[in-house]
Amino acid sequence: EDANVLEIGCGEAGVLKAFCDNGNTCFGIDLSSSRIERGKKLLTDEIQQKRICLYAGDVHDADKFEHLFGQIDLIVLKDAIEHIYDQERILSLLHKFTTGTAAVFLAFPPWLNPFGGHQQLAGSFLKYVPWFHLLPRKLYRGLLKLCGETNTQINVLMEIYETRLSISKFEILLTKTNWQLKKRQFYLFNPGYEVRFGIKPRKQLELISDIPWVRDFFSTAVYYLINERSS
Structure with a gap:
């Protein structure tokens, strides 16, 4: 509660709505102007009350989003980073938005999993x-x-x-961009499958989670919570 939450790749801001309902102030950025416009229509009350602000544009546009620099307590990238070509650049950029004690939640399907090509x-x-x-x-x-x-x-x-984002590649990028792993969870069955296909989430076996490459083939989703590395 009472946190500033930023979601990159927010779509119609369904995830942000849940954070807003819990008393947080939310900001969403998405490249798709049509999805942002739909989100604004769905969240008219929240936007009028300035509890949610939605922006269409590229998060790398410093002039457009500079007012958010140093203001964010939690950043969310759910099923977004695997769509970004320069993943190292976006991970480096996230530092500008954070308060210094912020956390970042990321979720993505590893490339090598059965349906990693979307x-x-x-x-x-x-x-x-x-x-x-x-x-x-x-x-x-x-x-x-x-x-x-x-x-x-x-x-x-x-x-x-x-x-083509793999688990190992992602964790190497975290180190290169000065992020610290706080918690991770791999899933055999993606939690998103419950809504789409009626398949209940199932966590990956720890044994599989610890084996590089093998875990990529059999984990349909990976969740990460990271924070800034202590100097």
Whole structure:
């Protein structure tokens, strides 16, 4: 309660609504102006009361978001960082927003997991095919086109292909950008699957969680809580 919460990649701000209902002041940034506009319509009261502020734009735009620098107690990136090309840059940028004692929550699906290519976004039967996103780039794109995926769907899926975020890569980036791991939890079944598919969340076995690469293949979601490294 009484914290300033920033979500990057907030969409329509459904996550921020929950934080707002618990007495926090919330800020959301998303590249999609249409999603931000939908969020503003859904959260008219909260926005009028200045309990939620939503912005369409690139979080790297310092002039636009400088007023938030040094003001944030909790930053949320849920299913967002795997869409960002320069992940090291965004992790470094987060320091500017924090109060110095802030925490950051991040969640993403490791690239090597059965559906790490975001196949669920496909319009064809490919959405049900595990691991096909691990094909070589040209073959992957060609298969998407052959199966009738639209150019928009192909571009989104190729965006994920280019970023390819693994657990080990992410943890190396945390060290490079001066973040400290506070807590992590790997999931065999992504908590998000309960709403989408009726599959209850299941945590990954600790034995699997401790084996690099193997954990990437069999963890459909990873949750991290990090804070700034002590000097």
